[in-house]
Amino acid sequence: MAKKVHVTTTVNGDEHEFLCETSQTLVDVLRGELELTGTKEGCSTGDCGACSVIFDGNLVCSCLVLAIEADGKSIETIEGMADGKELHPLQQKFLELNGLQCGICTPGILIAAKALLQRNPDPTETEIRFWLAGNLCRCTGYDKIIRSVLAAAAEMREG
């Protein structure tokens, strides 16, 4: 069997080293080797967005990134979204406005919404809907998700 590859990467500000097979995906290593199971795998084809992470500043589906590509990169997952005990305003609004039902899509949606608000702090409903079109949710019908993002954006603008 081919030898595993040594990878050094930064996840949520912490340096991690791991060994992986060249065919392993980033989501596989995040969940398996690093035990960061907050990132979910829903389809493995980049269609559901449950595995969304921020990869060197870009929103990606971690099922479409090879783990070896993470070498020297900086990754942000749902586990790094809250500032210690302080929830991110998006997390808080999702709780207050019931922007989640079962919660399986929630980490991916929160990460994607955070990436949106970094780029556009005042998105319209339509902009949010199109930005989040890569994140499937089967429970909510999206209504309360969109409202949660709008409310969080408003709160963040007020600082």
Next chain:
Amino acid sequence: MATILEESGFSPDRKLKIVGTNPIKHDGPDKVVGRAKFGADLILPGMLFGKILRSPHPHAVLKSIDISKAEALPGVKSVVTREDFPELPRGTQWGNLSRNIMAREKVFYEGHAVAAVAATSESIAKKALKLIDIEYEVLPHVIDPIEAMKPDAPILHDDLRTKGVEGAEDKPTNVVERLDLAMGDVEKGFAEADVVIEREFDSQPMHQGYIEPQGCVASYGEDGGIEVWCCNQGTHAYRDQIAAILETDSSKIRVSQSEMGGGFGGKVGFYIEPVAIVLSRMARRPVKVVLTRNEVFRSTGPVAATRSRIKMGATKDGRIVAAEAELVFQTGAFTGSMFFNGPMAMFTRYALENIKTVSYEVVSNRPKVAAFRAPCVPQIVFGVEGIVSELADKLGMDPIDFRLKNAAEEGYTTLYGVTFGRIGFVETLEAAKKCDHYTSPVPEGHGRGVAAGFWFNRGGDTTGSLTITPDGSVTILLGTSDVAGSRVSICMMAAEELGVPLDKVRAVLGDSSALGNNRVTAGSRTTFSSGMVIIDSARQAIAELVKRAAEIWDVPEEGVVFGDGYCRPSSSNVGEFEPLSIAEIAAKTSVSHGAISGHSEMNVTGEGPGFGLHIVDVEVDKETGRVDIKRYTVVEDAGKAIHPQQVEGQYQGGAVQGVGWALNEAYVYGEDGRLQNSSFLDYRMPVASDVPMIDTVIVEVPNPKHPYGLRGVGEVPVVPTLGAIGNAIGNAIGVRPQSLPMSPPRLLELIDKVDNNGGNGS
């Protein structure tokens, strides 16, 4: 003493402090930070990774399986096939279940499991699957249910004979059952009718589409004890069914509940757990099995495809006088579609006297159908509500007025023999008529449609416990799985009963050994039924609090009353005592008298039927056939919304699932009997940009048989969706579609037809 079922204590005047508010659910914070553990999230020391080999053929004899090369691969710890499962009789409930999770004599659909491997890594397990040699004898297959009913169709199960047909020939068939349900005299009814409409409809299977693929970890202990961690809609059902097909005792199996990443009926039954258990038994190590999305589509239950012919007649004054239907339900490779719900619910909401239905359940070479919100009802109601709106049009009546004129009310006896108690269909229709959406004019170029729906709601076998801890806070143990927030709703009812703040009450989901039996979370039963046993438990705890306060004060029990979290003397005659809080009584007596607790188990009855009406505005692009949902309103009777935000969430989520089923979602098979769209790219569920905000109107006609009046809100929100969207499209393009999904190519065909012929018609 009257039980809670005999005397719910429902009082419309009761002042509520917690029920009816929108607190943050207790499971929410862990879910927004990524700490909540779902089926695939458990990691155990020494854990192996299991993968399942699946048939590439839709129908074949499984002649031989050679696992020797796979077993020899380093890192492979166990390989299992049919030989490792008990051989249960064919055609029986357990024989079918066993054969569905691991093929025995034949494979019945592409994706049918034929072998499985556990190895030290997923990649080794995948490699090992490729080393398994299987010899198939490929047989002709049949996908379409109507084709499957034909006399010369390929036969799936040669021992199958149709149930419900007297004097049926003793020869193999794909028709599992014929069910006749009728009341009154339809011939007489149709003779009175001034307008009769008869149409044929068809629907395709959609998948439940939960975002979390099935995932489990199973560990077979050295004493034969089995631990299973998995996402499921009912630990006890999983336990008992696993015990049945592995021929072991239920008591040896402990099924734990992970958080559930969506189920919608699709996780009422299992696929992977027994496979993981047998892999673990042979490897003597824990085994994790997680399905891929492709496997979820190819091997877990979609809903039933249907064909229907429906005929309804009405008099000039707007009374529906007769209804008749012939229905075919495709159940996949094995029976179990719950098709009987279709004929039972299809007309129920209208006070019809004359109904005749004939229904067939048919097997074909597709994955076994599983439950989905209101199983087998929305796709049939699609046709009924199309005809109801068409009758209203023909009679020149407003579609809601026409429904009001025919609405069932208290005292109506249904086709299935139940006489309705207090129901809220009339109130729901009246609220719909008054709502902002319906009173706004239809924008130029849009089509508006409405449709109504009904679901029985369910009760059933339920157990739960409540304990007051020595500091006065409250723990609740539930045996029903929480699919979208039932835990907090149940805590809210307990807090209301006990008069304590909600943050003093916490519920945990017990495993299958922690509590007695609980029927699966399904049919809109959990908040209702688990709520009922926990309210009962709280009332038992209150009785004990009163007893202990009486003892502390040395007064008779009758001299103590409980309210707002305190025991007080019932009058000044009893004596002058400072009120005792729950915490004070618990602190004083938990050691001397034992914990203050309540425990309740019952077959919960008294469920209140639910009714809804949906209003949809659509725009149809006549060049492309694309449908844009412009506005959507769900009006539904919840009985009582315990947590209104969550009720709205059920309404909104149900509506959007229906949008997908109405417009896009379908299983597409090739001539070769293989599924062609087993990914989220090709099987397109609604995304955020496909839908608008979904407005909701919560109607509250309390269920008098529940202490807070609740009915259940999980199923009804899907039932009217297809009909409402169909009617909206019909009004936009001039002809009502009769086939699901109402996809662009099909709509273009209809638009062409209207352009060429004009008018409605089939």
